[in-house]
Amino acid sequence: MAELPREVDVLVVGGGSAGCVVANRLSADPGRRVLLVEAGVDTPPGRVPPEILDSYPMPLFHGDRYVWPGLDAAVTTDAAGRQRRRAYEQGRVIGGSSSVNVQSANRGLPRDYNAWAALGATGWGWDEVLPYFRKLETDLDFDGPLHGRDGPLPIRRILEPDWPPFARAAARAFDASGLPRRTDQNGEFEDGIYPTAFSNRDDARVSAAAAYLDAATRDRANLAVAAETTVVALSTAGRRVTGAVLRRPDGSERVVSARHVVLCAGALQSPTLLLRAGIGPAKHLRECGIAIVADRPGVGANLRDHPALTIAQHLPRALRLPVAYRRASFLALRYSSGRPGGSASDMYLTASARGGWHALGRSLALYFLWVNQPHSVGRLRLRPSDPAGLPDIDLGLLSDPRDLDRLASGVRMLVGLVVSRHLNPNPHELFPASFSPAIKRLSAVTPRNAGLTALLARLLDGPAPLRRSMLRAFTGGSDLVSLCRAGGELEDYVRNNVFGVWHASGTCKMGDPADPKSVVDPRGRVIGIDGLTVVDASIMPRLPSANTNVPVLMAAEKIADVLIAR
Template structure:
């Protein structure tokens, strides 16, 4: 049942889930359906607060608004001294309620890499059942896809002309055209898998929470800030919450699950005295438990906003999520998985630095590439012990020369599309950049165009080594009664959008919690 923050809370619940984003809604919904009493806590409002949330084509207008935490990556010389906005959902459903709805698992070998790095039991064969369990794939059940699950997944039923052109252009360039972007291999062009039902977004709230409306086992508390963990010795027993009426404490009879995301979860741990002792001492926080990996290993996928084309004539209204098709390819032979990804945009796509270099009015579209095999790793740093204090986020985009070289090559690959019959049929003329670039020019363009896919992860990495924060059962190392089930536990970023990986993690977390509860 949905409770307002002004309502009285029960003293204890079987499980408390902190953060009602992608991971939190999955965990809470599955556990409540299994008969455990669950409190799901969210700082933001219900997802009905803005009608645009339900509109699959309106998500861009949600970024930077009241349902967005408003984070940004710190300026860095590698990205021409710019801060880069990193939208994160501050609303029931979290980023699942404001994102572009893409459902990409990445390459199967990504998860084999997790297992090899110490996340035992998280190889692809082991996690595939959890991907399939979540899915209601429009194509029906297959050995790789699920049907009848909570999350509706569709491709465009009437692709936009730009989406159709990308598929045709890829075929003309000798690249595979895939029947399913989440098939056995993701190299090639495909219609995008989207979490939508027709023109409506289908978020984790739709899939996992709304079917439990009125169920007394599920209490959802919106407008509540998680101020800290209740820890005694080496046991976590609950949360301290900031409500409109004051501060409250609530206890978990079985365990607390952190699903505040790759920014919120490590920040809460550090503010609760769990992290690197030197970092905690710098902020005047009394150390409770030393875990030096908290806030480290930050990873994201760099995206280039800025490869725009003019078209001969208007291309029609926005369809689907404003895109609809994608392309994966390898920057060089011999790579285990495609490391480059591009998607179409049914209009201009550029930050202010690139937009200032050309007229992007009129019929314009974009094909935006990014690096899914990025190797640069950054960190999260608290600047205050206060719950609303500033956080410095450094992804170290383009810090590795190989990352810069791969993205510079991606610019040429996208410009090659202009020489295909499919793009000539649209009257496509490159605008930004307007021509092929020399190496130094390409490096400068990449630095000015670099943005993010909004795939922040890795800051409480799963594993067994000294830098690991959670074990392969998602338990926090050294603290009983506390689990993490969000993007922060990802040890190495997959070569795809992270939403599907987070849902899979949360599905498995629910199983682990149920099994522990007997």
């Protein structure tokens, strides 16, 4: 275990996507001493675990090894105030969630960033952020003014000539939507059917750690990486942050002083650290017995995620992927709901040919449906009884009825598309799916689960009456086709099954310093505090119409330039 320095120029808290970018860019100056701190394990070049390198997202099936243990969130709250809670898998490993996610690499739409600028994030419109999207990437398929060719992150797609039978079948089924097929979701901004872009090279994941903390970067004498090191508290002197108290794996603690601290701990951990440091809503801080350093009501507010549903379908054998074919997600459908309160391109649907790593998963297709432009808002708070413990997270999904309406409408559309002769025409072989506690236990990588899922897969491929009986048992009797014919029952199904897609954001909102709800200004500096910058998904004023990893990398590249210029 390497010795921690006592003093650095820049302390980067969190080795996720943003932290890897900031550590790389700021340590490029040999005169700047940088310390990157990550609570999870390190995965240095040449020693990346195979489950992280896998094109299929295997890390989530390895228990809490790569995620924050015990972290959960309220998903919805009913009229009586009863919450539905479940585990929230946030990356806790070098590379953060880019080391555990599905590797999606979509940017979102120009209107997303123009909206950020209109909400007070001056300088973050599409024309201002595009150079940073180009800077971060090497697009292996497309060139031109919208794409980069020499950035750290490779981005590719599996294009139609190389599609396996499932992708061809799903595309033919999606054609019934009437939307055109397109090729570049990061350069064509209309509705359509797209091959998904993902961060991958030579059929291996390229996380932010692999892209930005390569061997040459780690060899810099002025950069130290401290993994399995937890930030206990930020150190303050008046209204200035001066460093942090760090805890090592052996339980020892050390104060590290820094001229500047950059929080890159993510939309759940960054606001938690601010609140513990006395930066947040004054009333809440008093309830927690924390001295107020700065009254910033926006800390922990504006929490957003994409409300989502997952639906599975039994696949004919001819459409299944061989075990050796690791990439399983091929297509995305971006479309406009046309519902009241909706907007252009406000819905998103992806199709995957594998519902799990095991034999049972290989016999199932998995469809992700989510609201691309949600109105619902949640919040994060400390627990007054235990401010040092895990935060109290309420995603607030479906708190705005317009999101419920659009998801219900989306289920009807999805069922109409995928109950198809191209995929599986049997409506009874389409069923709700979720990463429930029971499914999570069954999905753990163990010899027992490998054997059990192989048996279940053989039974599922047996006679149709047996398969129907098994599917009814798996789903509690839910019949999606029947639900789509009944208004109230479909809405109940959506409420009981909705979840986010691990895109938590917005809890340290970037905006005009004169806006009391803003937490950071457009340069990422915490308003009213010296020596502290935040850059991760927490600063997003609104969710982009996309997975959040590439937008976070863009934001980190942009704010790194600001920090270097200072």
